[in-house]
Amino acid sequence: MISPRGASPIASVRLILASESPRRKALLAQAGIAPDLIVPASIDESIKKAELPRIHAERLAAEKARAVAATHEGFILAADTVVALGRRILPKAENDQMVRDCLKLLSGRRHQVITAVALQVPGGKLLRRTVVTRVSFIRLTAEQINAYADSREGVGKAGGYAIQGRAEIFVKSISGSYSNVVGLPLSETVSLLAGNGYR
Numbered sequence: 001m002i003s004p005r006g007a008s009p010i011a012s013v014r015l016i017l018a019s020e021s022p023r024r025k026a027l028l029a030q031a032g033i034a035p036d037l038i039v040p041a042s043i044d045e046s047i048k049k050a051e052l053p054r055i056h057a058e059r060l061a062a063e064k065a066r067a068v069a070a071t072h073e074g075f076i077l078a079a080d081t082v083v084a085l086g087r088r089i090l091p092k093a094e095n096d097q098m099v100r101d102c103l104k105l106l107s108g109r110r111h112q113v114i115t116a117v118a119l120q121v122p123g124g125k126l127l128r129r130t131v132v133t134r135v136s137f138i139r140l141t142a143e144q145i146n147a148y149a150d151s152r153e154g155v156g157k158a159g160g161y162a163i164q165g166r167a168e169i170f171v172k173s174i175s176g177s178y179s180n181v182v183g184l185p186l187s188e189t190v191s192l193l194a195g196n197g198y199r
Contacts (some may be wrong), residue, residue, distance in 0.1 A: 014036035014037060014074040014075070015033070015035045015036050015037075015074060015075045015077060015193075015198060016035060016036065016037045016038070016039055016068060016072050016074045016075065016076050016077065017035035017037070017038045017039070017077050017078075018039055018040065018041045018064045018065055018067070018068040018076055018077060018078035019038070019040060019041070019064070019077075019078060019079060020038060020040040021183055023164070023182055023183040023184070024079060024183050024184045025038065027179055027182060027183065027184045027186055028184070028189075030179075030186065031186050031189075031190050033190070033193070035077070036074070037072070037074075039068045039071075039072060041063070041064035041065075041067040041068050041078060042067065043060065043063045043064055043067050045060055045080075047089055051089075052087060053082050053084035053087065053088075053089050053112070053114055054114050054116070054130060054132070056080075056082060056089060057080045057081065057082045057114045057115065057116035057130065058080075058116040058118075058128060058130055060080035060116070061078050061079050061080040061116035061117060061118040061128065062078075062116075062118045062126060062128065064078035064079075064080065064118065065077070065078035065118040065119065065120040065126060066120065066126070068120075069120040069124075073122065074122065075119060075120070075121055075122065075193065075196075075198050076118075076119065076120035077117070077118075077119055077189070077193070078117070078118045078119075078120075079115055079116065079117045079118070079183070079184055079189075080115070080116050081113065081114065081115040081158050081180075081183050081184075082113075082114050082115075082158055083102075083106075083111055083112070083113055083114075083158045083159025084111060084112045084113075084114060085105060085106070085109065085111050085112075090102050090105065090106075090111075090158065090159040090160070091158075091160075092156065092157065092158050093154050093155055093156065093157060093159075093160035094155065094156075095155060096149040096150070096152065096155065097149075098155075098160060099148065099149040099152075099154035099155060099160040099161070100145055100146070100149045100160075101160070102154070102159050102160030102161065103140055103145045103148060103149070103154070103160055103161065103170075104140075104145060106137045106140075106159065106160075106161070106170075107137055107138075107139055107140040107145070108137060108138065108139035108140070109136070109137060110134055110135065110136040110137075111134075111135055111136075111137070111159070112132055112133070112134055112135075113132070113133045113134075113135060113158075113159070113180060113181045114130065114131070114132050114133075115130070115131050115180045115183065115184060115185055116128065116129075116130045117129045117130070117131070117184070117185065117188060117189050117192060119192050119193065119196065121196050121197070127192060127196060129185070129188045129189070129191075129192050131176070131177050131180045131185035131188050132176060132180075133174065133175065133176030133177050133178070133180045133181050134174070134175040134176060135163070135171060135173075135174050135175075135181060136171070136172040136173045136174075137170045137171065137172060138170055138171075138172045140170060144170070148161070148166060148167065148170075151166055153165045153166055153167070154167065162182075163178070163181045163182060164182050
């Protein structure tokens with residue numbers, strides 16, 4: 001690849017986001033970063049027996065980055081977010097009932113949102129960052145749970161809710177990165193990119 005005059009070769013290498021999540025793309029845009037290409041990674045995201053939430057997120061983020069790096073060159077950015085109650089990983093809600101089940105578990109309790117970020121840099125080096133945010137929910141009524149499930153906002157979301165939407169009214173307190181709960185810890189991600197030669 002020929003670099004513009006005065007630019008370092010690594011600065012002209014493209015950024016590939018290994019995720020089809022519109023939330024991650026929007027968060028990057030919020031930081032002034034636009035991926036040159038979006039290539040969703042196709043991997044098995046099943047939870048291994050006795051796998052802890054943090055280990056699960058870190059493994060999947062790394063596997064996503066490696067999967068895309070096998071067919072594309074550049075800075076490969078991947079991430080995986082899990083919602084955990086202790087050692088238990090809550091699912092990505094696939095339907096309204098799963099949203100209800102997740103909210104019943106989260107009601108009146110504190111949980112963790114863990115996002116592992118993996119960056120495959122040109123040359124093959126894989127770098128990682130993991131961010132944990134603690135979130136406490138108010139005690140939810142059956143009416144609140146059903147109304148939220150009926151909105152379908154939680155479908156497709158880890159833990160069955162989207163903090164950037166209607167579910168923000170359920171949050172009693174949050175300790176840590178807000179953008180992490182949305183799906184990508186911005187400060188850590190930008191630092192990871194900038195510290196490894198991305199423009």
